[in-house]
Amino acid sequence: MTTPLLSVNHLVKRYGDQTVVNDLSFHIEPGECLGVIGPNGAGKTTTIRMCLGLSEPDAGAITYFDGQQMPHDALTIKARLGVVAQMDTLDPDFTAAENLLVFGRYFGLADRVIQERIPQLLEYAALSHKADAKPGQLSGGMKRRLSLARALINAPDLLLLDEPTTGLDPQARHLMWERLQVLLQQGKSILLTTHFMDEAERLCNRLLVLDHGKKIAEGKPRDLIAEHLEPEVVEVFGQGAVALAQEASLKTLAERIEVSGETVFFYTRASQPLLAALQAWPALRTLHRPSNLEDLFLKLTGRQIREDA
């Protein structure tokens, strides 16, 4: 087994009498993309903040690379980290190229070294034509990619990305995913938090599901689905669909039935008998699909809206 780039052990964080991170442990192997998913208030951002030394844990240890401890060795660690925060912190007064230059200086890099990297990073971020544009002139997706390029200025060994595609349109999101795939192919390691299950499924080798500050599941996306869910889902919606959940003839055909709003979800291992039985209600609409991460997520964390969401 290789030494993890980051290993978090029995992390605890309390605000007053509220425990927001509760005995959390995980690690990241070199070359791995670990996704942290969870509803709002699950403790994702707090965990990232502790990993960055911005917030001090009440208990537990955060160990990086060759045994450096956060927050004790914060500067040594940060020299080898790349961070994209939830909110862009680009300098509005600087052009894209100047943003990279100024940020590189914070790492103590010589201007000559940074100037060499700037064209490559802008090209990587598909922003070569925007080198002289200020962030105010960039679209949301461009700003995020510039933030990503900025996080790479120090050639980091590990990237921490906090919701890197929140607020982006589908095109921009897909471009961001594609850029992150390139990094993973180059062997970079990534820790990312996300609300998007397709993002988690596409990018992450392994997932960590958090809720109420606790780890409630961990594993490869496909394995998690196989472990926790029936492979198929039939959604039924339309007038009177909810009553089907109580229908005795259907109940025997599904392993699990969930109702959310006006929709009934039948989770099943064999959908054909169920679909055939549903023919008896031609007015209702059905959607038959494989179960996915979103189903898993909702099963593990519930369908209700979080109060602090």
Next chain:
Amino acid sequence: MSQIQNKLWAAPRLSMRWWPVFRRNFLVWQKLAIPSLVGNIAEPLMWLVAFGYGLGSLVGQIELGGEKVPYILFLASGSICMSAMNAATFEALYSAFSRMHVQKTWDGIMNAPVRLDDVVLAEMLWAAFKALFTVTAILGVMLALGISHSPKLLVAWPVLLGVGITFSCMALIFNALAKGYDFFTYYFTLFLTPMMFLSGIFFPRDQLPPIVRAIADWLPLSAAVELVRPLFMDRWPEHPLRHALVLVVFSVVSFWIALALTRKRFRS
């Protein structure tokens, strides 16, 4: 809890990592230097012209340490301290707050290997630099107007940098406490404006009632004026150590408080 308090109030951990942060501010300023220069020196010069020449013709000469000096010289030597104070204060309040709170520039910087302590130090020195720059421009105009030709103005220059440092340290306390820009109005109306009138800029402090004077003597702006004014008159200040000490104590104590409060703000 006391352990957290200890950490907040721990000694500043400073290193040369403040320098790239200072350079960042410098690079922004380079883009806006000329327009900001006009803003920085136009107002103090209006005060000087309006009060110095206007009021000065009514007041005539002022007796200072047994010597009669023209009111414009009296006012110029005091108001330049006020300019250093204002320039440093504005930068360490409004501009630093924009970077810290509105633009989240500090958050970005702290994702790189730069400690909060060094960011605060950089902001402090940057505001002091802005004060020095403003003061230099005003000194140039004063020289051109022939208000003073004292060679000791060369000594006044670093002293005014020290004044900038003192007031930027003090302003950073209020920066750390602010929820929004409106909060800074309190600092101006409750602290700086009274200090401006009590520190002997517009009239000698011996005009003040004794009890007020006893307090006014220890204000940092009074110390600044006591150090700078004689230099304008080609004399050495009386009690230079005492006044310098006032500035140093205000600087060190304020910086420490500002740092602790800023650490608290970023701990959340």
